[in-house]
Amino acid sequence: MIGAGPENADDYLMRLKQLVKAAHTHLYFDTSFLMWLAKAGEPTRAEFSSWQSKIGSARFHVPLWAAHEFFKHRLKKTVAKEFAADAKAFDDAASNLYEKLKLYCSDELFGFKNSGVMFLDEYTRTIQPIRGMLQLAQKSDQFEQGVQAVSSFIDDFLLSGPLDEIIANIDLDERVRNRGVIPPSFKDAHKRGGRRTDSESEDEQVAGDNSFGDLVFWREVLRHASSVNASTIVVLTADRKNDWFENQHGDKGLTEAIRRRIQKPRPVPAPHPLLKREAFDRGIGQFLLLDPMYCGVLLETEGHDYRNFASTALDTQLPRLPGKASAARSWAGRFGVAASLFGGGAAETAEGDEDEGGVLPEEIPFDPAVLELESLKPSIALPRIVGQTLNALASADTAKRALILQNLDWEKLEGWDAAAIIAFGRTLLRAADSGDPASLDFIANFRDCTPSLSEQLRECFYFGALGAAYFADDLTIRAPTNSPVALTLLDLVALSEVRHAAAAIGDGLAEARLLYKPGSGKVDLEIKVVTKPAADNKSKADLQAIKLADTNLITTLQDEKPHQFSQLLGKGDEAFDADIGSLIDVIARYHRLPRQLIKVNINTDQEVRVPQYAGVEVDI
Structure with a gap:
């Protein structure tokens, strides 16, 4: 199975x-x-x-539940609202791009007389009809007709x-x-825990x-x-x-x-x-x-x-662009200036340029050499816009950080260079480590969609994020924390999609005393739970030790309260019953153990009695 x-x-x-x-x-x-x-x-x-x-x-x-959820979307007019949001996103992007092009466009940009004016004119004449048609489309009855047709369909097959x-x-x-x-x-x-907000009226759907x-x-x-x-x-x-x-x-x-x-x-x-x-x-x-x-x-x-x-x-993607030279030649040829642009006849091809059969930017092989520990330092040089974005992420409050991340999807990040992606992963890890929910969600989303990302994006982001979990900004090794984000990243550590990043981090940790190092591959972590029967033979067995090989991962006399299981699991200050799985999860966080590699000698649903002062052994 x-x-x-x-x-x-x-x-x-x-x-x-x-x-x-x-x-x-x-x-x-x-x-x-x-x-x-x-x-x-x-x-x-x-x-x-x-x-x-x-x-x-x-x-x-x-x-019936699918019908119920569809009915809620019908009341909210989700289909029409999503189209309107997509149309607005296009309009905003087209307007913002024009603003930037207006600044950059000149004859020098394209290399021949009147090229800047021609390009802006071409852009405007192409975009304006599309903007107008999208405005018209938002008034269409198609959205309601589609929802009604599917509603009737649901009634027939409910x-x-x-x-x-x-x-x-x-x-x-x-x-x-x-x-x-x-x-x-x-x-x-x-x-x-969804609930009605104060702004909702009695007639609105909760x-x-x-x-x-x-x-x-x-x-x-x-x-x-x-x-x-x-x-x-x-x-x-x-x-x-x-x-x-x-x-x-x-x-x-x-x-x-x-x-x-x-x-x-x-x-x-x-x-x-x-x-x-x-x-x-x-x-x-x-x-x-x-x-x-x-x-x-x-x-x-x-x-x-x-x-x-x-x-x-x-057919959900635009056709691929041809090679750079042929694309420009096609556009410039419409104005009869190919010779000026390329310094020769229109039929000539610039030396070294690939045409349609050539390698496109997203297909350029990834070079693992970019995964250097030095790139984990905050002092690394970055493009100005990237630096501003990362500084905003680091200093923002929870709401503002969530808004920034909503506007940073994976498609946009595909356009960043390796150093920028690594820095983004490091910055996001720091925020997630402090409990920021939007950062935690973003990293969890990365885990889920890793296979669909380009090799450079997934390897560099993973290197930045997982590297930040192990290394401080000065590249000294960090003490582990109780944050769940490291476990989220370690869910991927043995996958081939991020093998270069995992190996690079593991090389940097070669001299560190760790129970598991990235790059070690799929090695079973065999954990043995040691218990002692309760004195009355009725209560749960008493927890004695949780061992990986000969190393006890817990102590029954943890004098530092933050590391006691009672505090970590919110159980108060007394001895308590807990299932093995919950204890293993806490231990995995502290000792950075990939959950998928852990093998336990007893059923993890089994409950044991946890001593009052038992906790994670941090001095290993």
Whole structure:
């Protein structure tokens, strides 16, 4: 189950193509896929409906919880608001770029007479009609029509059955899953405790607590699949959260055919192994996930009848730019000045320039030599804008830092150089170490989407962030803290996607006395929990030691209160009962032990009696 390698994309699609046509396969819509359909144009929805009818509409279902969440989005007018936000983002970017171009543009910038004026004129004549059309589009009825069409679709395929059976004991189940990082729903743990704000009127929808939504959806799917004796279930979803997906294989399953068809293909949507096991325990032999991209590939293989759906799902990137010289020549040639620009005839190619078949900037091989410890120092020289951004991040309060990070997505960071990315990782680690929630979320997001990032971005960010967890600004080795951020980063430490960064940090720690060093690879950390039966033979066994090899990671006489388990776990000042898993988690934070490599000799759910003064042994 957990030892399976990445599935080849072609094999996945062939298996999917056969299974969706089978009588005992049932397909279930997640809210995210329904929202994707609502945003798509009518031709795209019509082709999907046609395919659905072709393979058997009766086997498609909308769980009640997915319908409930879609209804909330309908009341909030989410589809129209998201389009308006995207249009505004484009308008702001176009206006800001024009402001900058106005400053830079001159004949010297492009190398021939009147080129600056021509470029600004070309830019304005291209952008203005697009801005006007986007304003017009925001007044379109398409948004409401799409939402209405999907609402009617939901009514036609809504599952029946009492909701109270699904939500029975949901709160307890959710807490256990979130605590144990058991799918689904642990990625939504932050949604607990939603409430009405003072600004909301009585007629407005309350945001509510939706931390258990995925779990309700999953329970409902399993209940229905069991009732109809489904041998295979397929969940159609537009999400890519790792409480549904197994993301560790990255893009290893992608084939050349997929890469040729799609500019930026997503990894094969492999379900989390624990979800596959849970479905199997209900008698469901196979569980697959299907997102819009792979659904587009699937329908494209069915023929020309599904061309609109395939194009909507697959053609989501602008065409690649040709090589620098040919792109400029094409533009300049329209003004009859190619000879002036290149110092010769229009047919000549600048020496050393690559054309369309050449290496594009994002494909330039990554050089691990940039991962130097010196680059972890705050004194490293950075571009002015980057320096200003990092200074703002370091000095901002919680709200302002969250706002800055909202505007720094991974696509923007792809344009930063190696030193800037390393410095960003270091700065973010410092903020996360102090408990900043936005920084913690950003680093957790990095962990989840690492395989999809370029090699330079993921290696440099990881080097900066993990390096800052081990080294102070003067490159002396830092004492470990109780912050969870180091564990988040160590979740990746043995993956090939960040092997250069991990090795570079490990080399810098060669002389340090650590229980685990980055770059060591996938080595089992065998931990032995030592207990002593309670004197009355009724209470929980007394905790004596937690050892890694011959090293005791705890002490039963910790005189520094901040390091006592009672303080770290919020249990007061007396002896208390705790499960082994909670204690191991604290120890892993202090001793920087990758959780995925830890092997414990007893069940981590087992509870023990923790002595009053027991705590983490920090002097190892």
